[in-house]
Amino acid sequence: EVQLVQSGGGLVQPGGSLRLSCAVSGFTVGNNFMNWVRQAPGKGLEWVSLLYSGGYTNYAESVRGRFIISRDSSKNTLYLQMNSLRPEDTAVYYCLRGINGTGGYWGQGARVTVSS
Amino acid sequence: DIVMTQTPLSSPVTLGQPASISCSSSQSLVHSDGNTYLSWLQQRPGQPPRLLIYKISNRFSGVPDRFSGSGAGTDFTLKISRVEAEDVGVYYCMQGTQMKWTFGQGTKLEIK
Numbered sequence: 022e023v024q025l026v027q028s029g030g031g032l033v034q035p036g037g038s039l040r041l042s043c044a045v046s047g048f049t050v051g052n053n054f055m056n057w058v059r060q061a062p063g064k065g066l067e068w069v070s071l072l073y074s075g076g077y078t079n080y081a082e083s084v085r086g087r088f089i090i091s092r093d094s095s096k097n098t099l100y101l102q103m104n105s106l107r108p109e110d111t112a113v114y115y116c117l118r119g120i121n122g123t124g125g126y127w128g129q130g131a132r133v134t135v136s137s
Numbered sequence: 138d139i140v141m142t143q144t145p146l147s148s149p150v151t152l153g154q155p156a157s158i159s160c161s162s163s164q165s166l167v168h169s170d171g172n173t174y175l176s177w178l179q180q181r182p183g184q185p186p187r188l189l190i191y192k193i194s195n196r197f198s199g200v201p202d203r204f205s206g207s208g209a210g211t212d213f214t215l216k217i218s219r220v221e222a223e224d225v226g227v228y229y230c231m232q233g234t235q236m237k238w239t240f241g242q243g244t245k246l247e248i249k
């Protein structure tokens with residue numbers, strides 16, 4: 022059974038850092054196309070970052086230079102390192118496994134609040 | 138970036154009646170590989186999004202057959218043949234043709 026279990030959300034001050042984790046089972050994170058998508062309170066969905074199996078990464082312009090997507094194949098876990106956080110980064114962050122050009126399997130979400 | 142536009146943004150429906158949501162893209166979603174990566178997601182209150190339909194019309198595993206997708210190029214439709222209470226939530230169209238995915242604004246389906 023495919024599962025994505027997220028951890029690492031919380032409250033952080035502007036300018037601070039946070040790392041989100043997404044532990045997967047039922048498939049190998051290193052062999053799959055993985056993404057992060059976020060949802061600000063009461064808003065729609067916004068794509069944040071991707072990681073291809075070959076190692077290529079890309080980011081939304083709003084987070085480029087501040088966020089880093091990575092994986093640890095030995096732990097079968099995906100990460101999102103978030104630095105220089107801003108209030109507008111406040112959102113629920115979802116990790117997901119991309120299949121057929123879309124988000125096939127989603128984590129339960131991790132709430133990130135950036136506030137002083 | 139490709140802009141995805143959904144209509145309507147809110148859809149009150151009577152139980153057992155059909156519902157339809159439209160989605161248009163600012164440019165063609167036909168990929169160079171010949172596929173059209175248009176999908177539909179459902180987000181029930183308090184839950185993460187769930188994939189319903191991928192590549193225009195393919196139902197994902199476990200999705201009831203009352204959900205169907207159609208369209209081509211830049212115009213797409215999600216139809217629910219007979220709305221059930223569990224269908225309440227927000228529906229998003231999404232394009233995966235470009236590397237940077239983009240989503241529609243969401244359509245809130247509610248029961249009259």
